[in-house]
Amino acid sequence: MLHIYRQVKALRGVDTFVVTKEVQNAERFPFPDVEVIPKRRTNLLVHGWLKFVERRPPIVYRGEYQTLDSLLERHGADLMHIYFGHTGVHLLPFIRQWDKPCVVSFHGADVAHKQDIKDYPAKLRRLFGAVPLVLARSQSLAERLIHLGCPPEKLRINRTGIPLNEFPFIDRQPPSDGKWRVVQACRLIPKKGVATSLRAFAIFKKDNPEAEFFIAGKGPLQPELEMLAAGLGIFKNV
Secondary structure, X not given: OHHHHHHHHOOOOOXXXXXXOOOOOXXXXXXXXXXXXXXXXXXXXXXXXXXXXOOOOHHHHOOHHHHHHHHHHHHOOOOEXXXXXXXXXXXXXXXXXXXXXXEEEEOOHHHOOOOOOOOHHHHHHHHHHHOOEEEEOOXXXXXXXXXXOOOHHHEEEOOOOOOHHHOOOOOOOOOOOOOOEEEEEOOOOHHHXXXXXXXXXXXXXXXXXXXXXXXXXXXXXXXHHHHHHHHOOOXXXX
């Protein structure tokens, strides 16, 4: 995610390296020190024993625990910042054993119910107990984390700002043909306010009948938003 890249790249006064399972678009998002945790070829007998007999967590029976421990020791790491709560849940066995502090940051989707993670809220509470600091991108996220069981004294707001120098002002003129093109790119979920955008566009379209509204995204609200657009009489322009 772009906001995470900007944040990591902007760190000053510390030596930073990134640990990830996969690198994508490295030419667009260069970073000098990236460690990739490879998918290990595990002995099936050992894998099965750890998973089904000893009931060890995935980070152990997949071999990631040992690899991560080795990487952090080789770099002499003093602190680990874990991005996303579900990653923190996955790394919880390591967090509990590592002798250095870990912080975990939440960015939105990781406070929602995770169908692929059994007992996710309970595991989040255990994560909150294992780390000294929890970061949230916004006040609303912080309130959601408190509702999920995070002690308020452990929470800090860590906003991800927008570098305004990357968005220079462009003096735009109204389209001569009246065909305004409005774009909103987001997931189709309540907090993105797409319903509000549709209602605003319906008002705008009264004076600009040729205007078009492009929504780039998908999500559970799509059928409801399509019905709203039809009810507002703007379906053909959206």
